[in-house]
Amino acid sequence: MLFLLQFEATPSLAMRLPPLDISTDQSSLLAFKTYITNFNTNRILVSNWTTTTPSSVCDWVGITCGKLHRRVVGLNLSNMGLIGTIPPHLGNLSFLAQLNIDNNSFYGDLPKELANLRRLQLIDLGLNNFGGPIPPWLGAFQKLQYVYLNNNNFTGSIPQVFGNLQSLKALNMQFNKFIGSIPRCIFNVSSLEGLVLTGNSLSGNLPANMCNHLPNLQILDLSSNELGGEIPSGLHGCSQLQTLSLSVNQFTGPIPNGIGNLTLLYDLYLGYNNLEGGIPNEFVNLVNLNILSLRSAGLTGLLPDFLFNMSSLQGIDITENNFSGSLPRNIGPQCSALVVIQIARNQLTGGIPFDIGNCTSIQVIDLSENNLTGTSIIGVSVLQ
DSSP states (O other), X not given: OHHHHHHHHHHHHHHHSOOOOHHHHHHHHHHHHHTEEEOTTOOXXXXXXOSSSSOOGGGSTTEEEOTTTOOEEEEEOTTSOOEEOOOGGGGGOTTOOEEEOOSSEEEEOOOGGGGGOTTOSEEEOOSSEEEEEOOGGGGGOTTOOEEEOOSSEEEEEOOGGGGGOTTOOEEEOOSXXXXXXXXXXXXXXXXXXXXXXXXXEEEEEOOTTTTTTOTTOOEEEOOSSEEEEEOOTTGGGOTTOSEXXXXXXXXXXXXXXXXXXXXXXXXXXXXSSEEOSOOOGGGGGOTTOOXXXXXXXXXXXXXXXXXXXXXXXXXXXXXXXXXEEOOOSOOOGGGGGOXXXXXXXXXEEEEOOGGGGGOTTOOEEEOOSSEEXXXXXXXXXXXX
């Protein structure tokens, strides 16, 4: 009797919970198609995503299936000019690892059913019109490595749950409408390689020890926000940094000397802040630096001699500061990579060094609104 009861219970449970298979994936994608209200000029999904042809869902445009289980693991509809919303049915794609619908015109909130996509490794919703707060379930995806929510209309604060994503490598949420401070737990995600939050309204200070647990960070872009306080003294702990952009904020105090220990640094943007002091002598160690932008940063003092002798440097912009004294006289052949020198609106005096002609790649030099003497350098346009 017990065996019969068990046998009878099994099919009834199956009726309540139908098995998920490729037909479930197909139904979910067809439902998604009905939520697309405008295909613009790209109508390939209209004819391709259909059951009227013998082709498998795995052969549909933008779909990738796993080789073994033949379930949908990838959905890529980027750059297709689509307009619509995301249906809850998308949460039934239980094997989905990559969701990429960037550069379309999707809008609305993200349905809570997407929380079922526990296999997600990449989610790219960038360059759309999504809005509302970031849903907390996004922090439950333990396999998630790449999150691109950039160029949308997301609002509210950045949720603490991002600190749970211990496999996260890239987090790009630039150009949204986020407010509040950056959760400190994000700085404990040791797998993080890129953090881009530019173009929001984030405020507060950055912790001095923010790099203690970020050994792999290569890109840190927090520009165009409302961040304040001093630039963290422990930034040198992010020893793999290649791009550091903190420009257009409200940072105060001196440039930390430790930035000069970031020997892999390629781009450095600290302009449009309220800094003080000069360019640290330790910057001579930035042997891979390509761009140095300190425009309108409130800096003072003399220009260091090494500034024009960094062999990798292509662009210098220290416009609109309070640098004084004369231009360095010993400009050597190491500056051969320099293309642009922008030093306008400072308090420099003396003559324009003739040796600056050693910088054979220079196209434009802007020395205007200083008190410099001299007229021209052969082959170079000098603005005075």
